[in-house]
Amino acid sequence: MSTASQHKPVDTRPEKIIKLEKKMRRKEGGKKLNRSMAGNTLLFIIMGISGLFMVLPLVMIVNNALKPLDEIYQFPPRIFVRNPTLTNFSDLFVLMNESWVPFSRYIFNTIIISLGGMLGHVIVASMAAYPLAKHKFPGKALLFSMVVLSMMFSWTVTQIPQYLIISWLGINNTYAALVLPAWAFGMGLYLMKQFMEQLPDSLMESARLQGANEWQIFWQIVMPNVRPAWLTLAIFQFQQMWGNTGGMFLRNEELKPLQYALQQITSGGVSRAGAGAAVTFIIAAIPIIFFLICQSSILETMTTSGMKD
Amino acid sequence: MSAAKKRKFRLNYEQRNAMRGYAFILPWLIGFLVFYAGCLFQLVRFSVMDIKIDATTGTRLDTFVGFDNFITAFTAHASFKQVLTSSLIDMVIDLPLIIFFSLFVALLLNRKFRGRALVRAIFFLPIILSADAVGSAITRATELMNNGVSAQAAEMAGGGAVSVSYYISLFGDLAIPPTILEYLVGAVNRIASIIKGSGVQIILFIAALQSIPGSLYEVAKIEGATGYETLWKVTVPMVMPHIITNTIYTLVDRFTTSEVMRLANETYQKYNYGLSSVFSLVATTATILILGVIVYLLNKRAFYYN
Numbered sequence: 001m002s003t004a005s006q007h008k009p010v011d012t013r014p015e016k017i018i019k020l021e022k023k024m025r026r027k028e029g030g031k032k033l034n035r036s037m038a039g040n041t042l043l044f045i046i047m048g049i050s051g052l053f054m055v056l057p058l059v060m061i062v063n064n065a066l067k068p069l070d071e072i073y074q075f076p077p078r079i080f081v082r083n084p085t086l087t088n089f090s091d092l093f094v095l096m097n098e099s100w101v102p103f104s105r106y107i108f109n110t111i112i113i114s115l116g117g118m119l120g121h122v123i124v125a126s127m128a129a130y131p132l133a134k135h136k137f138p139g140k141a142l143l144f145s146m147v148v149l150s151m152m153f154s155w156t157v158t159q160i161p162q163y164l165i166i167s168w169l170g171i172n173n174t175y176a177a178l179v180l181p182a183w184a185f186g187m188g189l190y191l192m193k194q195f196m197e198q199l200p201d202s203l204m205e206s207a208r209l210q211g212a213n214e215w216q217i218f219w220q221i222v223m224p225n226v227r228p229a230w231l232t233l234a235i236f237q238f239q240q241m242w243g244n245t246g247g248m249f250l251r252n253e254e255l256k257p258l259q260y261a262l263q264q265i266t267s268g269g270v271s272r273a274g275a276g277a278a279v280t281f282i283i284a285a286i287p288i289i290f291f292l293i294c295q296s297s298i299l300e301t302m303t304t305s306g307m308k309d
Numbered sequence: 310m311s312a313a314k315k316r317k318f319r320l321n322y323e324q325r326n327a328m329r330g331y332a333f334i335l336p337w338l339i340g341f342l343v344f345y346a347g348c349l350f351q352l353v354r355f356s357v358m359d360i361k362i363d364a365t366t367g368t369r370l371d372t373f374v375g376f377d378n379f380i381t382a383f384t385a386h387a388s389f390k391q392v393l394t395s396s397l398i399d400m401v402i403d404l405p406l407i408i409f410f411s412l413f414v415a416l417l418l419n420r421k422f423r424g425r426a427l428v429r430a431i432f433f434l435p436i437i438l439s440a441d442a443v444g445s446a447i448t449r450a451t452e453l454m455n456n457g458v459s460a461q462a463a464e465m466a467g468g469g470a471v472s473v474s475y476y477i478s479l480f481g482d483l484a485i486p487p488t489i490l491e492y493l494v495g496a497v498n499r500i501a502s503i504i505k506g507s508g509v510q511i512i513l514f515i516a517a518l519q520s521i522p523g524s525l526y527e528v529a530k531i532e533g534a535t536g537y538e539t540l541w542k543v544t545v546p547m548v549m550p551h552i553i554t555n556t557i558y559t560l561v562d563r564f565t566t567s568e569v570m571r572l573a574n575e576t577y578q579k580y581n582y583g584l585s586s587v588f589s590l591v592a593t594t595a596t597i598l599i600l601g602v603i604v605y606l607l608n609k610r611a612f613y614y615n
Contacts, residue, residue: 165348
């Protein structure tokens with residue numbers, strides 16, 4: 001890791017500078033610069049509270065899934081479970097076995113749709129983001145404003161034209177009806193462009209001087225260096241696709257995704273509340289597990305090592 | 310083909326570069342044009358049409374009505390104007406709060422401390438929790454808690470809650486200007502939604518902070534700058550372009566989840582296609598205008614390194 005990533009670089013500086021700094025510290029009464037106990041405590045409290053806000057729904061989901069039915073409807077409602085059981089999950093499995101289409105089929109559909117939409121979107125969006133971030137060509141500003149604009153429209157409002165287009169393409173009632181439109185979302189392109197802009201130009205220049213063509217630069221220089229970005233995007237997109245119920249495009253029961261089946265279960269009302277809580281847990285758990293797998297690479301330093309500032 | 314003719318088609322360096330750029334964008338562009346550009350065009354078309362679905366045959370009947378839908382939206386519709394202004398104001402209020410909060414969190418998360426991975430994961434959670442699937446799952450879970458016996462019991466029990474308005478009036482007595490007070494109260498009410506809406510911004514800011522060359526901080530230190538000065542003289546100017554980026558992202562994100570869009574969707578689901586297109590168009594245009602003004606103002610202050 002280069003020193004560029006830290007505010008407090010490792011002391012590899014000349015002796016003279018270190019001495020100077022020590023002298024300055026003495027002037028401040030030997031204290032660490034600008035850091036007080038009270039300030040730290042305040043920060044800790046603020047961060048703690050906002051962190052709590054973020055974790056709370058998750059805690060609630062987990063606990064709800066473990067509650068027996070009478071505790072789910074208990075008043076006043078409790079966050080933490082008292083007598084944890086797994087009945088909700090066993091109920092859910094009983095329900096699953098009763099379904100007309102084998103449950104594994106729903107899972108298979110969801111995996112195809114989620115992974116297909118995710119991989120395609122990450123690749124297509126990254127490819128489009130690379131020239132927008134690092135090349136100069138006419139029409140660039142126009143293209144980019146198109147991207148921003150496309151992010152702003154509510155797709156509920158354009159359902160009819162979208163349906164017409166999908167049937168015109170003849171991909172109605174296939175996986176492609178969900179997967180292909182996902183490839184052309186604007187959001188991923190926008191995020192990837194912002195990350196790619198931070199790559200130093202000299203990185204690409206040196207590759208170019210070594211005789212790499214643009215395709216090689218993209219796959220071997222740009223993409224490995226913005227790995228945190230496209231992993232973030234992958235998670236983001238996976239979630240979007242994971243939540244897809246197939247809507248109006250998938251009519252065959254054998255093509256419907258898991259979300260749809262789970263929704264059917266939760267709409268069963270009070271008697272299914274337990275199974276519903278288990279469903280909620282499953283819906284939330286998969287993206288979080290996916291996140292935890294990628295987590296170590298996300299939010300880590302964007303590689304600028306190998307560069308001499 | 311002769312050599313002379315071939316030369317005619319040879320592009321210069323810049324043109325070749327541009328062609329490569331287009332080639333990379335092409336897959337996305339095709340997708341965009343096929344799936345979305347047509348929809349945008351239709352949206353505009355719908356806004357000047359009266360669209361009815363024939364109940365018996367299921368065919369769509371479009372009649373051109375000019376600006377009737379617009380006139381209805383602004384004069385006859387019960388709540389459009391109020392919803393539009395309130396959601397635009399909401400966006401503008403939320404914007405600085407989200408930007409400051411996410412920059413603040415990013416600054417903290419960018420430092421080295423024990424358990425950083427866990428804290429980062431926690432602050433990344435909003436992105437996961439704001440996803441459609443998980444979001445609706447959470448709503449469903451809360452509904453489960455509210456619908457049953459507990460809701461009735463809560464109604465009966467009511468009245469024991471802390472009176473917020475009492476505290477507000479208490480602060481009012483301290484001679485804090487009411488507008489500032491309202492903004493603060495509003496901000497406190499928004500905490501949850503602000504935290505939820507700042508996940509991506511935090512990530513973008515962390516990436517931005519890490520791209521600041523360490524040498525700048527070294528120089529600042531040697532010159533004897535305090536941490537506070539370093540923040541305002543080095544960090545903030547260096548992340549300024551990213552503040553613009555995040556501003557755009559935040560506004561767009563807030564917009565798509567705003568009340569006015571919900572109104573448009575609701576109207577749409579009531580088969581009032583023309584009117585909902587108008588709502589969507591007007592709101593989008595207004596947001597773009599706001600976006601333009603803010604980005605213009607920020608751009609004047611921005612400073613581009615490199």
